[in-house]
Structure formats: C-alpha cells, structure tokens
Amino acid sequence: MSNAENTPVQQHTISFAHKTSLISCSVDKVNHIIQQLFKDLLGPHTSEEPISTYKVQSESTGITVYCGDNLFHTEASGDLVEVANVLMNNIKRDLLNPIQNHLVLHAALVSFQGHSILLPGNSGNGKSLATLGMLAQGCEYHTDEVVLLNASDNNITPFVRPLMIKPHGLDAATELLGAPINDIMVYGRSIISLPFRELEQHFQNSKNHDKRQSELLNPPPIHTIIFPKYDAGSAGELTPFSPALTMIELFKNNVVARNLPDLGTSALKQLAQNTSAFELRYASYEQLPNLFAQIRSELL
Template identity: 25%
Template structure:
C-alpha cells in the first residue's frame, strides 16, 4: 500500500496516531494534525510505501506547541521522540519544517553510512553525485534531470554504504527555493510541487514530488561514477572541467556530515568513492545545455 491508497479521512487518522512510511533504508513514523502537513504528505508523499506500524527508526511529531502562544501567535514545533531540537517556527511553515526535521534526523543519526550533503541521481546503473552549497543550482539541476532520464536517489543526502561503497537510495521530495521554483515549474510542467511557503529562513520554498519510478526502484543500490560540483552563474558558458582526485577528496570531505566521526572507516569509504569516480567542476546557466552535458557523460573505466 502507498499513501495514495488511503482516503483523506484515513490519512488524517493515521497521522494523528502515527503514519509509518518507508523511505529507502529508513522508516519514519510521522504524527501531525496540522492541515498543511496533512495536505503536503497527501500530495508529495503519495507514491511512498506504507510500513508496518510495529517499528520506526524515527518517531517525529509536528504540531503546535502546548502553551498559550499557540493561540496568540500560532507556531509549529518539530519533535523527535518527544524532544524538540529546534525552536518553533511560524505555523504556516509547518510542512517545510517537517522536511527539514526529517533531514536532520537522518544526517545526525545514520552513522552506518558515510553521509554527504549532495544530490545524487542514477543512469544505467551508475550515479552522479552533486555536492554543493546553497545557491549553487544543485536542486534546480537535480529536479530537472530526474524528469529527463535520471533516477532520483536523493536531493540532499548521499548515503555511501561502508561495507562496499554502494549508494543507498533515499529519495525524498526535492526542496526548491526562490527563483528555482518557477524555473522548474516552467521547464518541467508535469512536475508536482507543493504550495509555496513564503518568508522562511531559506526564502520562499516548495517541495517537488519525486517521480514514481524513483520510488518504485527504491531498493536498487547504485555504483558511483561521477562527482560533479555544480555552480549556476547567470550568463555563464556551460563548462565541464575535470579536477584532480586529491582536490575532489577534500571538497567531498568538506561536504560530509560524519566523515570525521567515522574515523578510519570514513577515510576508507571516501577514498573508495574517489577511486571509483571521475570528478568535475561544472558551470552552467542554460538548463538545456546542462541536460545535454549530463547525457554525454561517459562511465569511467574504474566504475565498470
């Protein structure tokens, strides 16, 4: 069963006591009575499989705080196992806060993997990893490519299995911000986006529903092939330039959440990733040219 198989009344009832979702290697139990969360889950999580309600890796709640401020200045509070790691946010930001909170759960607890702050997509059994800071155009590029022949593995968190270096899919809704929302809507009219939420700390945000095929293949692990550091620059010529492995190693390490915490295992996992991949800097301003560039990527011999 998937979320879409539930009637609205059933979805509300499950969210009230705990909706158990399977998201790749993670099971999330989500509780919320906030209308925007109910509608957001119904829209962008429609194709996600429901999990048995006897176990979850994370039990999260998104509801108004239990104090008088809920009436004077409506807010939303995220909790993990009854503890709130963040300050409340305005009530209208409840659904994005749920997404940010679930990302935080994974990035701070899933230390059985080397975790990299990067989008990751698959084509023909090989993955392109896109580490990049906010504002680089990473999510815009990812949201477009997964509607142009690539499979979404994750928009935010690349999970590298320590035992063999395989990439574990964690497909979540793609977080789009500010101008990228309209760009993606115009470029990919079939993309399903949540309503815009304004005035967040990240600006205006919306979440894109993952393609159904990416979720249908959620159990298929992938070998790494390319590490690409994207950078959007208005008016810039499209340029894909190979970079040395040593530089790629340091830059990926800088984007890893738990490289230092893992110690020798983290070093070995990252070294293995670099050895199996070809690394590039990628500058672009045209999505058409970016799509053509990614389509022309050749699988490196070491990834075969």
C-alpha cells in the first residue's frame, strides 16, 4: 500500500525527435524524480497531440500508472524510482516507434576530444560499465541507451538521460568513479540512476555549461565503434572488427529497423565501412583503464 499522498497535478511534456509524450503526475516525490530522469527530454507544452499520455497517482493499492485509461503498472512497494523507470522505458518505446528515416541503435554514446565513440549492445553485455569506465577516463557522456542516426545526412541524436546501472554493478561503479558518487545516486529496486553532470564536475572536465549543453545534444561525428562484451574469462582485449562483422552487430542493435525500407542495411553498411570498430572484451572494471588507453591511441 502506498503512503504517498496525492498533490496538485503536475504535467511533464517529454520530447524526442519531434514527438511528445505527456505525463500527468499527482505524487510529489515522483514528480521530483521525473524532473531528474527526464531533465534533458523535457519540452515545452505544445498544442500538438502527444503520442501517448500517462497518469501517475496514489491509490490504496500503491502508486498507479495509467496509459490513457488503462492501468498498466501498480507499484505496491512505493518504490518511486521504479515508477519513474517504468515511465522512462514505456515513453522511450512510444517515442522511438514512429521514427522514420533513422537508424535507431541500442547503444551508448560518449565523446572524447571531438570524436564520438558508439557502444552498441544489449542489456547484460557490459555496456553500462564500459561507458562508466570511459567517463572515468575523461570522456563526455551523451547517452547510455539509444542513438538515432539520420540515414540521409548521418546526423546523430542521443536519447539523453542519466546513466542507469543495475544494483549488481554498484560496487564496480563506485570503484571506477570514486566514493562521492554515493551522494549523487538515486536508488531504486532494480535500477540506480547517476546524474552525469555531477559526474563530469567530479572529474573536472566540464566546459562552459552552455557549450557542453549544446554538445550534449549535438555530439561530434562517430569516429569509433566499440562493442563491449563482458566475459568472465577474459584478460581484457581490444580486437579489431571487420566491416562485415561490424555491420552484423549493428544490425542486431538496430531496434526499429522497419522504419527504413531496406531495414537500414545501406545506412548500416556505410557506417560499418567508414568507421573503425573493435570488440572490447573484459572481465573486470580494473581492465578498463588500459583498454581505454588503447582506444585513445586509435582516436588521436
């Protein structure tokens, strides 16, 4: 049963790739987490019809989330981060499905000295830890989840959100980034959110705020693709990938392929042929600094 009280409804318009989704929330603490989680996706209220509408409120059964008129999640435990994460996952799906003329890659994106590094991978591949390792080495963060690549002009658009890690990755994250992250993390039952702005301040590599904000949403061109692969027996290896292997791995991570008539194969082929690609196989976060040094030598 929820002990959260209903407060005046706040509306949040979530915008991405010219589509919007609307959240009406009457639970004050959830509003606060929505503001944190969707900070870089909050758009102005528009008259345009949203692609989906969500309502969050406190009921006797717990915190409930409705999509339109349909109840689709009840959080009986009162875990507010879980509620916000459910919203994030559903709204992401809503906003990505109608996208046209883009590759929609399940991938993290970081940049380093004017070069973007794409890290495609499904959940459980070690993408989040590899991304954290790169941030620890001075990379700038763009997303840990989805990257749009315009099939016509190659412009890239990151789905900017806080870095999300699973609870079992917490010890490694703390080792990589240092104890101060304990103060900035937002804990949920199945997910922990790390606000990247505070991470970048921690590593003292933040630039002028406006410039950094602009670069956050408009990353430099993709220079290198890294396919992270957690492998318990690995000694830590960075192995070049051929264009064909790169293309097939990108194909697996192109999550809304049907929005392009050829499933994006021509755009994937172009990306695979024009970009250096490596598999990063690692067993421990302790291997990541050395592996990143190798990546840096490829970039510079």
